[in-house]
Amino acid sequence: MAATRTGSRSRSRSRSRDLRGHVAAIVPTAFVVVAFLLPLVGLLLLSLRPTDAMNNVLPGFTGAQYAEVFGTSYLWGSVVESLWLAVRVSLTCLVLAFPLAWYLARSTSAVGKSLVFVITLSPLLTSEVVRSFGWRVVMSGEGPVNVTLQALGLIDESLPLLRSPWTVFLAVVHVLLPFAVLALSASLGAIDNRLLQASADLGAGALRTFRSVVLPLATPGVVAATVIVFSLSMGVYVTPLLVGGANQSLAGLRIQTEAMVAFDQPRAAALSFVLLAATLAVCGLVGLLGRLAERGRRA
Secondary structure, eight states, X not given: OHHHHHHHHHHHHHHHHHHHHHHHHHHHHHHHIIIIIHHHHHHHHHHTOOBOTTOOBOSSOOSHHHHHHHHOHHHHHXXXXXXXXXXXXXXXXXXXXXXXXXXXXXXXXXXXHHHHHHHHHGGGGSOHHHHHHHHHHHHSTTSHHHHXXXXXXXOSSOOOOTTOHHHHHHHHHHHHHHHHHHHHHHXXXXXXXXXXXXXXXXXXXXXXXXXXXXXXXXXXXXXXXXXXXXXXXXXXXXXXXXXXXXXXXOHHHHHHHHHHTSOOHHXXXXXXXXXXXXXXXXHHHHHHHHHHHHHHHHO
């Protein structure tokens, strides 16, 4: 009987904890619904509205806005250009972040880790506007890059680096690299040192250990870093605008142009949803590949 009463009290306490957990989750869930899902639904409805010759929104629903996005080269091309930029930025951030994350996760030097941590994550301590204006100063005609190249005799006149697509690419990498480092360092820090020692004892070199031990175990971090960086770079707006100007064929800039210059808000909303769908599709593919790799490793 005593054991029965003890089990009953235990189940009652467990149900009480579950109930408190559900109640505590109501507020953040409601906030997400109100602050994110409802505006998203409103944006979807706006993307289906027809417009007149002056781009005024009319009652009713139509798919003409999406047909224009897919049928107009400069609109669909902006989505493709954003995809290409996001892929390059994601791969570059992964390559650059891996050694930094490995050092932060495995180093025993407190001073070295603190220094690398501060330097790597310092971009997050300033706003994106400040960082973008910093790139404007560095890449301007009188900036340190052009001055150094002229002093070395490599160029006679200043290069137009400020409006270069490569400058935009480097600036976006600089902005998003800390996110990749944070995502990777968590996975790399969870790798047991005994696995690395066992790999070395079995005669595997550094490259074989990385390929057969480190990389498979770091798959969750690689997937997380890729999804975060890719998602953010698909919709990046401030850095390309300030570093490369408003005439670039990126979807974020096209959306701003359609909404604030052409005042065609339904078309801007449609382009936004096409960009969102492309982002979700790629992120879903990355997640699927990560799960397959994890399943293969366990098998």
